Amino acid sequence: MYILGGSASEKVANDLSHILKSSLVRIESKHFPDDELYVRILDDISNEHTVIVQSTYPDSNIVELFLLQDAAKEAGAKEITVVIPYFGYARQDTKFKDGEAISAKAIAHLISLNADKVVTVDPHKEHILNFFNIPAFSCSAVPEIAKYLKKKNIDLVLAPDKGALNGAKTASKIMNCDFDYLEKTRIDGRTIQIKTKNLEVRNKNVAIIDDIISTGGTMAKSITELRKFGAKKVYVACTHGLFAGEAVKKLTSAGCDEIISTDTIDSSFSKVKIAPCILQVLKSKII
Ligand code: R5P
Numbered sequence: 001m002y003i004l005g006g007s008a009s010e011k012v013a014n015d016l017s018h019i020l021k022s023s024l025v026r027i028e029s030k031h032f033p034d035d036e037l038y039v040r041i042l043d044d045i046s047n048e049h050t051v052i053v054q055s056t057y058p059d060s061n062i063v064e065l066f067l068l069q070d071a072a073k074e075a076g077a078k079e080i081t082v083v084i085p086y087f088g089y090a091r092q093d094t095k096f097k098d099g100e101a102i103s104a105k106a107i108a109h110l111i112s113l114n115a116d117k118v119v120t121v122d123p124h125k126e127h128i129l130n131f132f133n134i135p136a137f138s139c140s141a142v143p144e145i146a147k148y149l150k151k152k153n154i155d156l157v158l159a160p161d162k163g164a165l166n167g168a169k170t171a172s173k174i175m176n177c178d179f180d181y182l183e184k185t186r187i188d189g190r191t192i193q194i195k196t197k198n199l200e201v202r203n204k205n206v207a208i209i210d211d212i213i214s215t216g217g218t219m220a221k222s223i224t225e226l227r228k229f230g231a232k233k234v235y236v237a238c239t240h241g242l243f244a245g246e247a248v249k250k251l252t253s254a255g256c257d258e259i260i261s262t263d264t265i266d267s268s269f270s271k272v273k274i275a276p277c278i279l280q281v282l283k284s285k286i287i
Pocket residue numbers: 160210211212213214215216217218219
């Protein structure tokens with residue numbers, strides 16, 4: 001088996017090749033003067049199972065993934081598994097208004113054209129796996145995030161909304177602490193309201209775990225509420241740290257003690273490695 005890392009996920013690909021003792025495929029990639037991308041596989045992968053690792057964020061990395069898939073197919077790969085640490089566009093998973101694209105479906109269909117199997121991590125909603133026309137599997141980063149948080153003496157782990165309560169429950173078992181959820185109400189596309197629904201947080205170390213931090217709005221409001229009710233330390237953790245715009249500033253100004261993310265999108269907050277989670281799915285479903 002060969003591992004081929006796209007530019008969005010080189011570290012994760014390196015980690016996987018290291019753990020699996022599989023060779024990393026060498027690729028040449030460059031941009032033409034008009035900025036179009038060129039990729040070329042330099043090793044012989046004919047008749048080999050090739051695992052392409054590439055997050056589909058931002059947009060340019062989607063194009064790179066399509067080119068890598070095509071290059072692997074053209075190079076005669078026997079089987080292609082696409083590992084997508086962060087599957088972008090997953091939040092547009094339905095038509096919220098008439099006339100909209102179902103973006104998650106559109107991207108999933110295109111990825112399915114040149115792949116045999118897909119693995120992704122904490123997709124925004126599990127049903128997006130059905131948009132792929134090939135077997136698609138997911139894994140969760142929550143156990144690895146919980147292992148990291150266990151060192152922080154957390155008293156209470158919170159889901160940012162009721163729908164994410166299972167994640168908090170899983171984390172609480174690893175962290176040996178209580179779990180609960182915050183009440184999140186969406187007022188409109190850009191505004192949300194967070195309530196602590198009488199949670200007792202005074203003098204407690206609290207961690208909130210979400211799948212995505214994008215603008216930081218959800219977490220910043222949550223931190224403000226927890227601080228208002230006397231929380232001692234507040235940690236925010238997510239699988240996918242997009243940290244759009246002023247997100248980090250918003251979180252620190254709200255009084256966050258530490259920001260934690262995995263490396264599905266690499267940043268200075270990527271303190272948790274995702275490769276061990278991906279490895280489990282590869283071993284149980286693919287290899
Ligand atoms: C929403 O349902 C997600 O789980 C996250 O809570 C959301 O994407 C976070 O976005 P933001 O950081 O912009 O509030």
